[in-house]
Amino acid sequence: MLSLVASPTFGRTALPAEGGGAGAVLRQVLAGGPMTRPAVGLAAGLSPAAVSRHTADLIALGLLRELPPPDGPPRAGRPRLPLGIDTRHxxxxxxxxxxxxxxxxxxxxxxxxxxxxxxxxxxxxxxxxxxxxxxxxxxxxxxxxxxxxxxxxxxxxxxxxxxxxxxxxxxxxxxxxxxxxxxxxxxxxxxxxxxxxxxxxARAELLFGAGREATDLVQLFVGNVVDAAIATGGEVLRGPRSRAGDIGHLPVPGSTEPCLCGRTGCLQATVSDRTLARRAYEQGIVPRPDLDLLIARAAVGDRSALRLFDERLRLIAPAAALLLNVLNPEVLVVSEAGLAVAPELGRTLHAQVLAHSRPEPAPLVAPGSFGLDLxxxxxxxxxxxxxxxxxxxxxxxxxx
Structure with missing residues (x-):
């Protein structure tokens, strides 16, 4: 069983400044830490008193910790200990x-x-x-x-x-x-x-990955489902009825893959993991239609396996470029298994996306930040x- 343990502040009424201020301090330390309290206040636009109060609360919750002072000559007065994210609790x-x-x-x-x-x-x-x-x-x-x-x-x-x-x-x-x-x-x-x-x-990329220094980001996910997420101003959009980012049924010229929607040639049906694994099996690259086997072949440099992932990225590129052209984000992140094990495929992704998008200046086009742990x-x-x-x-x- 999982036994409930309330945090020290759970159940009490939040102070007026507590809602956004504590989160701003925590996010700032994540993005820029280790940081001293004055540096946090300057970056987050908070007063020294507010930073002190929020920092004390976050340390009590086990979310922040004070780190040892940096090496260097001693300074007069009370040492300014840097703050870091506390991952121990x-x-x-x-x-x-x-x-x-x-x-x-x-x-x-x-x-x-x-x-x-x-x-x-x-x-x-x-x-x-x-x-x-x-x-x-x-x-x-x-x-x-x-x-x-x-x-x-x-x-x-x-x-x-x-x-x-x-x-x-x-x-x-x-x-x-x-x-x-x-x-x-x-x-x-x-x-x-x-x-x-x-x-x-998309939220993970904004916090920990390619979007850490961005507020406008598009995340394209390619697996057995193909869909996208859109972040603007640091907020991930849902859209009416939470349907924003539904791109799986964009048409792929020349594709005859049947789709569950009843049509043929939809993006998801054409580039899904199942389709890729089936093609690998039909071509004798793997002994059964299993994506994990295909990923393992690509990871050791098997040219036939890499070719299939390269072809998939070329099919994905027009949809990715469409997202760039319409939404104009700072960062486009593509999470796809081939990119996770064969970083050289990123050159194909970048070149193909830019070939289908507007001229420069081009945004950052990046593979997903989390590899096979995505x-x-x-x-x-x-x-x-x-x-x-x-x-x-x-x-x-x-x-x-």
Whole structure:
């Protein structure tokens, strides 16, 4: 069981300055730390008194810590100890629901994967959520090593409504209107953050990855589901009914792949992991249609495997360029398995996207920051995003 442990401030009325100020301090230290209190105040636009108050609260919560003074000659007066993110006490927990696998993960406050496990995804929505309920407590108890949990994230592809905690539609899984948060709420007695994996990865990129110095970002996710997420002003957009970023049915000229929507040539059907694995099997690159086998071949430099990933990136590029042309972000991040194991494919991505987009100045076109850990990071990203935005509202639970 996971026993509830309230944070020192949970349940009390927040001070007027507490909401945004504490989060601003925490995010600033994440982005620029280690930092002294005066440096935090200057960067965040807060008074010394506000920084002092928020810092004390965040240290008490185990989110910040004072670090040893830097090397150098001693200074007169009280030493200004730098502040850093404290990763010793808390973890974010999450699960990614994919087509072949359920991925369980724990991340620290810097977005680093502490532990992850995966089990086969089997059965319909009821069976899958029962499997999550059965596996999650034991996973957390085994792997958290005494650290408390800040919340539980549940992410998947397709059309997901985070406000209601519902997977509205996931074509490859055959899910419709599945109340994920309601079904899992009792397993941890902690907040359950439900979202689509592209939006979750966009939040992770803004906090820890290629978007750390940006506020306008587009995240393109390519797996068995192909979708996008859009961030502007540092906020990830949902759109009406949480459908922003649905690009899976853009047409691919020349493609005859049948799609679950009833048409042929849709982007998702053409470039999905399942399609790629099937093509690899048909061409004799792998002994069965298994994406993990294809990734392993690409990782050791197999030219045939790399060619298939190269071809997929060329098919993705026009959609990526369309997102650039319409949205004009500072950063376009593409999360795709080939890029994770063969960084040289990034040259193909960059050249092909720019070939289909407007002339310079071009934004940064970057592979996803999290490699093959992207599903583990996505699973926990909503929990960490909430912690950095509203740290004074946190609850924690001890895994036991």
């Amino acid at each position: 808390h973890l974010a927990c999450g699960v990614h629901i994919g087509v072949p696998w359920l991925t369980f993960a724990l991340l620290d406050l810097r977005g680093r994967v502490v532990a992850h496990e995966r089990i086969p995804r089997q059965g319909d929505a009821d069976e899958v959520l029962r499997a999550v309920r059965a596996h999650l407590p034991g996973f957390a108890a085994r792997r958290a090593a005494g650290r408390s949990l800040l919340g539980v994230g549940v992410v998947t592809g397709g059309w997901v409504d985070p406000e209601r905690g519902v997977v509205v539609e996931h074509g490859p899984l055959g899910w419709h209107d599945v109340p994920v948060r309601e079904r899992l709420a009792g397993v941890t007695r902690l907040p359950v953050h439900v979202d689509g994996h592209a939006r979750a990865l 599903l583990a990071v996505a699973a926990c990203a909503g929990v960490l995003d909430s912690a950095y935005r509203r740290p004074m509202e946190l609850r924690t639970a001890r895994a036991s």
